Amino acid sequence: LRVLPLYAMLSPAAQLRVFEEVEEGERLVVVATNVAETSLTIPGIKYVVDTGRAKAKNYDIKTGMETYEVDWISQASASQRAGRAGRTGPGHCYRLYSSAVFSNIFEESSPPEITKVPVDGVVLLMKSMNIPKVENFPFPTPPETSAIREAERCLKALQALDCNGRLTPLGKAMSHYPMSPRHSRMLLTVIKMLKEAHNYSRVNLVLGYAVAAVAALSLANPLIMQFEGDDKRNEAEDAGKTGKQEDKQRRKDRKEKIKAARDRFSNPSSDALTVAYALHSFEVSENGVGFCESNGLHLKTMNEMSKLKDQLLRIVFSCCKPSETENDFSWTHGTIQDVEKSWRITGSSSSKTPLLQNEEELLGEAICAGWADRVARKMKSTEYQACAVQEPVFLHRWSSLINSAPELLVYSELLLTNRPYMHGATRVKPEWLIKHAESLCVFSTPLKDPKPYYSSEMDKVFCWVVPSFGPHLWELPAHSVAVRDDRDRAAVFGCALLQGEVLPCLKSVRPLLAGKPETLLEREAWGLERVGSLVRALEEKKIDSLKSLRKTWEENSNVLYSEIQAWFQKKSRHYVTELWQRMLQEAQVLPFEQSGKLKLKRSRP
Structure with a gap:
């Protein structure tokens, strides 16, 4: 038999x-x-x-x-x-x-497949075809209305749709990619962030790893599959070979060897990057079969993943041409051959993961952007509370994050076996959630301490708020956001102006002022004549940045003269005429920048 x-x-x-x-x-x-x-x-x-x-x-x-x-x-x-x-x-x-x-x-x-899987890709495609009410479309087999609503909620979390359900520029770029919206969101985030990295020589390697990570998140984990397969096989063999201690010892030795080899790929920040590095090593190895056997990788999955990575790379370069997508999401750093060359050369010359820490963080942030609505917060040990479910969820025992168990993570899949296990986990930072999933955040009223401030690099005024994330309203660290109220914005800019943060020439004359500029930040002090008049003048002229101040003075150089003169002691007001000329000169000479790059954000004091 x-x-x-x-x-x-x-x-x-x-x-x-x-x-x-x-x-x-x-x-x-x-x-x-x-x-x-x-x-x-x-x-x-x-x-x-x-x-x-x-x-x-x-x-x-x-x-x-x-x-x-x-x-x-x-x-x-x-x-x-x-x-x-x-x-x-x-x-x-x-x-x-x-x-x-x-x-x-x-x-x-x-049942038709459309009733069993997420339809976020279908909804995104139809939105890009100017079909606003997807639930009214005459599908041959219509998906559940709840599935369409969930897809729209997902796309809003991915910033592909705005709060009114209309396609955003990011969503339009995502619709060009024939793949899951989560994967296209991740890739476009990487492309946009690398576009801001001028004269960086490793952009092609990072893009290669981004595509490999998408392939890794699209298929089952080859490490977990191999170990679970070994466990089942060993149980069957043990039943048929009772008493053969040498066979048991041989299997035990092999398992320990595979675990040791697995540690070489392990990335404590991301399961996806762990598998991406394993894929990198697999592709540059001379013997793929032997490599999988010695490192405990599932050969068929690795071959499928390698083919998928190559296919995804071709898709990226066919969709991100400057002529076919938004300028922010076009790739201008090289060709597909450059990415493949960087992938091969780096892989053959590295004994450990070739990614630098800042590159791992960039990819982790991109993964966060694609799965920002699938966040879990640590409760104890490996037990987490997830946004989407009420019961506790757990890290899988073969996850690369099992030893570090970070405070916050995102996951690509939640699979219920004997308990709900998270797969494809990646550690995330609170500021990434605020940046890429603002629609899921609730912000407190502006804090009085720390005080609002003017950023000369951004040429904007900011205040501090406490964000709460997700349905469980997890409190995140204080975060700076742009001041929205016109009068508050004018008051903060006026304070920075008198402190010399906007025009440096005012720093040297601060001892001559009749009051502290910080009083502009106190609403109850707006009743004082010199405080209220300056705030009103700034608000009426819509002056809340160096750019707007420069534009106003180009039209009328005497705007704010009397309001600022009122802030000087009476015996020192004759200095204002000479000072004013220096202020006008500095306003014309000083640069301002509104790039919005992460590196320009200040941390909480």
Whole structure:
């Protein structure tokens, strides 16, 4: 009796064994999943035993949690299974269920795929085609209304749609990519951030790793699969080889060797970057089969991942041409050949992950942007509270983050087995959530301490607020945001102006002032004549930056003269005429910048 398995993740060589010729006197038994249900003819199969069951992955639209459940098949699937018997001769199908179950419980056909998966990609594509009300579109098989609403919520979290459901420039760029919106959001974030990195020689390597990380997040973890496969195989072998201590020891030694090799790939900040580095090493190795065997990687998954990475790279370069996308999301650093060359050269010359810490953080921020609505916060040990579900969720034991267990992380998949496990976890920083998922944040009123301030680099005034993130309202560290109220903005700029932060010439005359500039920040002091008059003048003229001050003085150089003169002591006011000329000169000469780059943000004092 020859018993062979047949399932999708089995290696190609092992799958082909079922087609080998059966010797005389031997009987072939194939134990198969529903992979053998269609488009497959195994020579010599005369009998099919149909359990009427199949294990399928189910997706919860509301929570995003996935589960593997064994359920009844459809009548169409039962007919396909019966058709596997006697393809090359007479045969018979034995069904382990009654005709009543077949008629009354089995559906006629399996549910359409559109009802079982997220439809965020479909909604994004239709929005790009100027179809505002997707739920009214005449689908052949319409998805659930709740699925469309969840897709729109997801796209708003990814900043592809604005609060009114209209496509943003980012969403328009995402719609050009034939892939999941989460993956396109991640790649476009990397492209935009690298576009700001002038004269940086490693941009092509970082883009290569970004594409590899997307491939890693698109398929099952090859490290977890291999270990779990080993565990199941070992249990079966132990049952058949009781007492053979040498076999057990050999398997134990192999497992320890694989764990040691696995540590070489481990990136404590991201599962995706761990697998991306394993993929990098796999592609530059001379013997892929031997590399996977010695490092405990699932060979078939690694081959699929490598092909997917190459395909994604071609997609990126076909979609990010300056003529076909928004300027912020076009790639101008090189060609696809430059990326492949950088990938190969760096991989062959590195014994450890070639990414620098700032590059790992850039990729981590991009992953955060793609999964900003799938955030979990540490409760204790490896137990977390997730945004999307009420019950606790857990890091998988083979996650690269298991030892560090960061305070905040994002995950790509939530899979329920004996408990909800997060897969594809990446450590994130609070400021990334505020930057890339502002719609999920609730901000406090501006804090009085620390005080609002003027940023000369950004040429804007900012105040500090305390953000709360997600449905559980997790409190994040204080964050600076632009002041929205016109009068408050004028008051903060007026204070900075008198302090000499806008025009340096005013710093030297601060001892001559009749009061402290900080009184401008106190609303109750706006009733004082010199305080209120300066705030009102700045608000009326809409002066809240060096740029607006320069423009105003180009039209009328005497604007604010009397209001600023009133701030000087009476005995010192004759200095203002001479000082005023220096102020006008500095306003014309000093540069201002409104780039909005991260490096220009100041941290909380």
